Amino acid sequence: MFKTDKFKGTLTSSDEGEMKWIDRNSLSDYTLVSDFMDLLKVFDSDFYSEFMYERNKSGEDWLIRLY
Incomplete structure (x- = not known):
């Protein structure tokens, strides 16, 4: 995912x-993927710069963390 207000070139699709x-x-x-809106917060924020998954204390679930 990219954020821009100007682009020069050609977008190229792939097997993905x-x-x-x-x-x-x-x-x-x-x-959209289930965490897309959380990821978008990083793009919109002047505060957040990272989107990460971390395991919870039991190690059974993943938690979304914004830093």
């Missing part, structure tokens, strides 16, 4: 999926 620009207001029209 299609690359295309979409309007942010249309995100709800797409099937």
Whole structure:
């Protein structure tokens, strides 16, 4: 995922999926991964710079951490 207000070049799709620009207001029209909105907070924030998964104390579940 990239954030920009200017782009020069060509987006190139791969075996992993299609690359295309979409309007942010249309995100709800797409099937997104479950943690996408948390990840987007990092892009929007002047405070956060990292998105990480950490195991909980029991080691059975993953927790999303923003730093």
